Amino acid sequence: MSIRIWKRGEITVFVSLMLAVLLFFFQAAFESARYAMLRSQMEEALELAEYSVLSEYHRELLELYDLFYIDLSYGGGAEDTEYLNRRFSGFLEENLADGSVLALDTWDYARASDDRGTAYYEQAVAYMKQKTGASLLQKLKSYEEYGSQASENEADYEEADAKESRNLEELKKRREEEEEQSTPDPVADTNSLKKTSILNLVVKEPDKLSGKKADLGTAPSVRYLLPGAGARGRNEANAANDVFFLAYLLEHFPDAAEYLASDKESGAWLDYQLEYLIAGKDSDLSNLEAVCGRLLAIREGMNYVYLLSDSAKVAECAALAAALVGATMIPGLVEAMKHVLLLAWAFAESVLDVRLLLNGKRVAFYKNSSSWKLSLSGALELGSLSGFDEQEDEGGLLYQDYLGILLTLTGREKKIMRSLDAIEGVIREQAGGQWFYMDQCVDAFWMRTVCADGQELTAERWIAYEW
Secondary structure: OOOOOHHHHHHHHHHHHHHHHHHHHHHHHHHHHHHHHHHHHHHHHHHHHHHHHOOOOHHHHHHHHHHOOOOOOOOOOOOHHHHHHHHHHHHHOOOOOOOOEEEEEEEEEEEHHHHHHHHHHHHHHHHHOOOOOOHHHHHHHHHHHHHHHHHHHHHHHHHHHHHHHOOOOOOHHHHHHHHOOOOOOOOOOHHHHHHOOHHHHHHHOHOOOOOOOOOOOOOOOOOOOOOOOOOOOOOOOOOOHHHHHHHHHHHHHHOHHHOOOOOOHHHHHHHOOHHHHHHHHOOHHHHHHHHHHHHHHHHHHHHHHHHHHOOOHHHHHHHHHHHOOOOOOOOOOHHHHHHHHHHHHHHHHHHHHHHHHHHHEEEEOOOOOOOOOHHHHHHHOOOOOHOOOOOOOOOOOOOHHHHHHHHHHHOOOHHHHHHHHHHHHHHHHHOOOOOOOOEEEEEEEEEEEEOOOOOOOEEEEEOOOOO
16 A cells, blocks of 8 residues: 655645635625625615605695505606606615616506506505494494385385376366366475475575585596506405495595584585585585485485374374365375375475484484474475474484485495595695696505616515505
8 A cells, every 4th residue: 555645835736726715615605695785785775765755655645534645746747757766766875875776667556546446445445444343334334224225215205206196186187077176285385395406495504505616527537547557456346345435435525514514614625525425516516405305315215104104194194185175976086185195294304304414413214203203284384494403313313324325325436436536626725736636646566676786686576555
């Protein structure tokens, strides 16, 4: 066996080679550590920049409507995504070396108006889910049941009113021809009132009525809207979430009773905004008249159903009908008169109901003998109702509750888009908000950036408000 003897020169070469390998290894390790540090520094800078960009949310939208959105026009009217990119780059460079941000781009903006406002709907629903209690939800869910019952009874009343009025007229003419005797018309005054503006009957202080009008020609519900990335799908538009959205609308939009039943000062845009969500007209008066007409129809149906179930009141109408008609051989004339009296009585009580609601009073949805207010004679005269202004039904529904019922009967898209109309209209009347557009408001977008500090680094992330 032979033994290899290393010469000094060979040892030197070997050590040199080993040192070269070690130096290469350490250089690679240091470079990897440096890259990791730069990546970590960039990620931290990105996070800080993200918070800074998102902190520039529209203040009035948050204060008035609890919505987080960035206005991409930044108050200038025209959308400027390049300004957003510059702001993002500037915030990045605050925590990186000067000139290290080589490129930055943003795209796929999630706009409030996307999918006909579903994107805004989802954020509003998320907000209400964080604060709405179970008792309120149960109350709001009952509006759907009330709405279904009201719609059915409303249709029954309209059908009965048309049928019985026509039947009575035909029988009266027949009596005149066959018996040469006329029949009194106790509901002539009531029928005349039905043809007048409902507001003349139900508004306690007409001088308090708002005369405001809005220009809806360029409102979000009718104009072309900038397309965006679409809704997130986190609170999909469905029946369950509609309850939360209804709660949001009732909390954030004023109604007529807030002004008519108190000394509340006129606000921005239209005052009767919940009425606008239901009727969609361009003036407070038109919206209020349309809503009061709907409320009157609801109460007519409900009151007529109650009257038919109250044997004492039916007997009272039958007795008056017999007294008015007198002796006759025309079959069904007394019965027809009785039903017309019941319908007129239901109408008069309904007028009083709507008046009380606008005065901030409670009105029972289902009437009984204790909550019924007008006598038959009072209903047929239907003079001044001011003597009833302080009456209300304990445990009954308020005006806003009845608006909640009407909102459940209003299509989802109409409610969403009309509420966007109202939000945009209100913000435009705030200081510096004249160029505000809902479709320029975003709550999420994609961002990509390239940074360099001896080595290029690329990052891409989804920037969004979390709700």
